[in-house]
Amino acid sequence: MFENKKILVCGMARSGQAAAILLREMGAIVTVTDTKADITFDADFTRIEKRLGENPEDFVENFDIIVISPGISVYAPFVKKAQALNIPVWGEAELAYRLCPCNMVAITGTNGKTTVTTLVGEIMKKHNPSTIVAGNIGVPLTSLVNTLTPQALVVAEISSFQLETIAAFRPKISAILNMTEDHLDRHLTMENYIAAKSKIFENQRQIDKCVLNCDNSITKVLKPSCDVVYFSAKEELENGVFLREKWIIAKIKDSCGEELKILNIAETRVMPENALAATAISLLAGAPPELIAETLRDFKGVPHRLEYVTTIDNTDYYNDSKATNTDAAIKALESFDCPIVLIAGGYDKKTDFSPWVRQFVGKVTKLILIGETAEKIAVVCEAQNFSSYIYAKDLQEAVALARSHAKPQGIVLFSPACASFDMFKDFEHRGEVFKQIVQC
Numbered sequence: 001m002f003e004n005k006k007i008l009v010c011g012m013a014r015s016g017q018a019a020a021i022l023l024r025e026m027g028a029i030v031t032v033t034d035t036k037a038d039i040t041f042d043a044d045f046t047r048i049e050k051r052l053g054e055n056p057e058d059f060v061e062n063f064d065i066i067v068i069s070p071g072i073s074v075y076a077p078f079v080k081k082a083q084a085l086n087i088p089v090w091g092e093a094e095l096a097y098r099l100c101p102c103n104m105v106a107i108t109g110t111n112g113k114t115t116v117t118t119l120v121g122e123i124m125k126k127h128n129p130s131t132i133v134a135g136n137i138g139v140p141l142t143s144l145v146n147t148l149t150p151q152a153l154v155v156a157e158i159s160s161f162q163l164e165t166i167a168a169f170r171p172k173i174s175a176i177l178n179m180t181e182d183h184l185d186r187h188l189t190m191e192n193y194i195a196a197k198s199k200i201f202e203n204q205r206q207i208d209k210c211v212l213n214c215d216n217s218i219t220k221v222l223k224p225s226c227d228v229v230y231f232s233a234k235e236e237l238e239n240g241v242f243l244r245e246k247w248i249i250a251k252i253k254d255s256c257g258e259e260l261k262i263l264n265i266a267e268t269r270v271m272p273e274n275a276l277a278a279t280a281i282s283l284l285a286g287a288p289p290e291l292i293a294e295t296l297r298d299f300k301g302v303p304h305r306l307e308y309v310t311t312i313d314n315t316d317y318y319n320d321s322k323a324t325n326t327d328a329a330i331k332a333l334e335s336f337d338c339p340i341v342l343i344a345g346g347y348d349k350k351t352d353f354s355p356w357v358r359q360f361v362g363k364v365t366k367l368i369l370i371g372e373t374a375e376k377i378a379v380v381c382e383a384q385n386f387s388s389y390i391y392a393k394d395l396q397e398a399v400a401l402a403r404s405h406a407k408p409q410g411i412v413l414f415s416p417a418c419a420s421f422d423m424f425k426d427f428e429h430r431g432e433v434f435k436q437i438v439q440c
Contacts, residue, residue, distance in 0.1 A: 001098070003027035004063075010056055010078075011069025013041045015092040018140035019067050022099070024048055025146070029166035029200075031063070035123045064088075067095055070161035072137070073186060074346055089170070091165035093158055096134075096141035098168060102152040105285055106135075108163065108200050109213075111328040115302050116177060117157040119270065119278040120285070123295045125288045128153050134160060153285065160196040162407050170203035173284050174226075175211035179218040180327035181351060194218060194436065211280045213273070214240065229284060230278035235290060241280040243272060248279055248296075250289070260289050270294040271331065304431035306332055309438050314408040317438045320415035321431030325349065326356035329417035333359050339366050341402045342391025343395070345371035346418030353380040356417055360386050366405040368398045372422040394428075399437045412438075 037053030121133035135156035204226035230240035392398035
């Protein structure tokens, strides 16, 4: 498929390096580029041309295909130039899909996608040991496609950045868990963001399945051309998965047929929305109800997502570094019924903080602000008549201040509501630093 094709791979993070190695193994003539001139390669790149620290706009016309990392905007001048020249511009997800020999479950959404992808992966691995979990969750799919057989199943987390560059991408089962304001620094408008997320079902056909959140005002009105199955924590559904008296109930036409009583939501630590979505996806993928219930009971959660760290002086510390937007941070606040000392702030994604700040009353006893958004959040707090906030110069000082303001039987919650790039490599780095500071 790619033999002797001249392919430029842009961005040398994990997914870019994996894509370059895969393409070289398939006989492509590969060139790699990155804005950084000094890159540490994780594999043998001696047979791959490197144009590091150069502007790809100067040479993009020399290639048959361009593969860009999720971190590169589709509005970048060199991308626009390639598109004007009718050169295909793909992301790593599109490349991996074209080489994937088995069915794929693709999961996206503003919040919860890593938890749901991990949970569905655990369920499906018990049902089909050939299941792999990959994508935006940390393992590039291109690094695994050569190991897959037609009997395998891919459960992939897919971001809006990856979906911007799909062309043929067509999962057997897609899911959009929710959509709220996020990444407007990249997508510019909410309409662009919705359009990018919606591309996950763009190529699906009637025989394929799409799982949508009936409780989210945006996903509820989407119109895929494939068969749609909804989930809801608020209402009973004719075709979907929902809560009835705290029980997860599945009633899916052309699948399980009869009404299934899966699990009482009190038996799992998984948030109801995520549990319902994972149940719907797993049932459609063929997992038996009892296996779904068993996995929901045993699931311990995902690092950096409301992760319990330790207890100090009768105060519990939680790491929710993955809360990179206000909707995720609101869900974190809703998870606790005790006094909260909240550490928040970070990189500015041009978000409206007002809905989040309105949740502080009666919950947050002290807000400790860090990062470049600290003053912006403080302005919103004043506008919402919330004055119980202070500033910290860094995370180390924030934790020390939180400890001094914490109340017995309360919690210290690190749920930033912002991205991490002003102070940290990524949300994982930020979460690990928080845990180290707390535990030292």
